[in-house]
Amino acid sequence: MKIILKKDVHGLGYKDEVLTVKDGYGRNYLLPQGLAVLATEKALKQLNEELKQRAHKIAKIKADAEAEAKKFEGVSLTIKARVSEGRNIYGSVGPKEIAAALAEKGFEIDSKLITIKGVKTLGDYEAVAHFHREVSVTIPFEVVNEEGEKAPAKQKEAPKAAPVEEAPVEEAPEAEEAEEEVAE
Numbered sequence: 001m002k003i004i005l006k007k008d009v010h011g012l013g014y015k016d017e018v019l020t021v022k023d024g025y026g027r028n029y030l031l032p033q034g035l036a037v038l039a040t041e042k043a044l045k046q047l048n049e050e051l052k053q054r055a056h057k058i059a060k061i062k063a064d065a066e067a068e069a070k071k072f073e074g075v076s077l078t079i080k081a082r083v084s085e086g087r088n089i090y091g092s093v094g095p096k097e098i099a100a101a102l103a104e105k106g107f108e109i110d111s112k113l114i115t116i117k118g119v120k121t122l123g124d125y126e127a128v129a130h131f132h133r134e135v136s137v138t139i140p141f142e143v144v145n146e147e148g149e150k151a152p153a154k155q156k157e158a159p160k161a162a163p164v165e166e167a168p169v170e171e172a173p174e175a176e177e178a179e180e181e182v183a184e
Helices: 023-030 041-053 055-072 095-104 173-183
Strands: 002-005 018-020 036-038 077-081 088-093 119-121 123-132 135-145
Touching: 002 023, 002 041, 023 036, 041 055, 055 123, 055 135, 077 088, 077 095, 095 135
Parallel strands: 077 135
Antiparallel strands: 002 018, 002 036, 088 119, 123 135
8 A cells, every 4th residue: 555654653754755555554553543645646746746845944954954963973972770790781771861861961852763772781882863864863872880880891711621531432232232123
């Protein structure tokens, strides 16, 4: 089913995009919620006309998004988290924690604009802030424990002792007889 999005749908697309989705998803969710309309010939012509009229507005929105993104360039974060023995975090670090850490540094951003993959251990990671469909910024951050200590270095394993050579074990005659019976 071809549709035209009327609003940004996280994980699917942005407003005024023409997409193909599964029939059930479009018919049972997107259309009734007012998030999309069917991409008929008439609707596509109307969309093209609107886009032509809004071209300068869209350029300004993109320029504003680029200006906002420039503020975030060069920003790196350190996030403190409760840690169990070793490197595992109680819970995880997500977009809300990144937005809160940015707010402490004076950068306001909605946590919905931030995408990040599951962070469950101490270490260095990256989050992506999406300001516009074509403008995004990567924000590096480090997760440390509550005392501010970085992830402990992985301990080197002690060199393994050479295996002790054992004398070859001869099979008992009973095992040979059992094998012969099975073979027959």
